[in-house]
Amino acid sequence: MIPALAHVEAWIFDLDNTLYPASSDMFGQIDVKMGAYIQRLLSVDPVEARRVQKAFFHEHGTTLAGLMAHHGVEPGEFLDYVHDIDLDVLAEDRRLIEGIARLPGRKLIFTNGDEPYARRVLGRLGLSDSFEAIHDIHACGYLPKPAPEAYARLCAVNDIDPRRALFAEDMARNLLPAKALGMTTLWVNNGSERGSHDAHPDFIDFETDDVGAWLDSVIQGEDQA
Secondary structure: OOHHHHOOOEEOOOOOOOOOOOOHHHHHHHHHHHHHHHHHHHOOOOOHHHHHHHHHHHHHHOHOOOOOHHHOOOHHHHHHHHOOOOOOOOOHHHHHHHHHHHOOOOOEEEEEHHHHHHHHHHHHHOOOOOOOEEOOOOOOOOOOOOHHHHHHHHHHHOOOOOOHHHEEEEEEHHHHHHHHOEEEEEEOOOOOOOOOOOOOHOOOOOEHHHHHHHHHHHHHOOOOO
């Protein structure tokens, strides 16, 4: 391990568009499902449904958070519906699997999705046994990233010292609260929607477009800071 990461005892990874490429367009499928849900819920056309969906995503961190705040949506029903998608677009990445296996210390998932969906995705990626815990939107008390409370709860529930943790995430804005707690941060800059929004070097320690390649290089000692 390179010296800049020798202190890390807990490796925390976002799931979607972080452990698989954004180019797989998994969120394209989820977008369609969210649009259909909003159309039915609010009795609106597809154009208005998309406007509502994106407004909630930008303002609340997730579409679900906006729907809960403004329309009292039950989270379990919504998550079950929008995550009922085809995972065949995902494939195993041996370099990623082996890189995560070689990391010293604890490994966790921190996602705005829910655990059943996360387990399906991890299974498809060949990572079913790679993480000790999945801290999902339910565990966050439905306060999604980048709400600072979500990060505090992650650390409290899982007994994580943020000063000895690294957090990898495709949405740059979601790294700011992690850095504020003392975490080392890795921005997975791979083309996610609004992934670069509010990106700033003050809270980004490392950057990559491929987590497997990055792990391979830092474990071997090539500094990619």
